[in-house]
Amino acid sequence: MKKPRKQEPAGAAASSGPAAQSSKSFAEAVGRALRRSARTARRLARMHGTAVYVWRDGKVVAEKP
Numbered sequence: 787m788k789k790p791r792k793q794e795p796a797g798a799a800a801s802s803g804p805a806a807q808s809s810k811s812f813a814e815a816v817g818r819a820l821r822r823s824a825r826t827a828r829r830l831a832r833m834h835g836t837a838v839y840v841w842r843d844g845k846v847v848a849e850k851p
Contacts, residue, residue, distance in 0.1 A: 828851040829851075831851045832851045837849060837850060837851075838850075838851050
C-alpha cells in the first residue's frame, strides 16, 4: 500500500524558490508555443482559403485570416 503524499496549501508551490522559477519559465514557454501554433494555423488557413475558428464574446466564430 502506498503512503499518501503530503499536500501543500494552495499556492504554496508557486510562492517562491526554484520551483516557482521553473513553473514561470514553463508557463512562458507554453505561451510562446501557443502563439507560434496560432500563427502557423492562420498561415495555413490563408494558403488554403479556409476560415479560422476563434472564441469571441462567448461564441465560436469563423474568421477569414
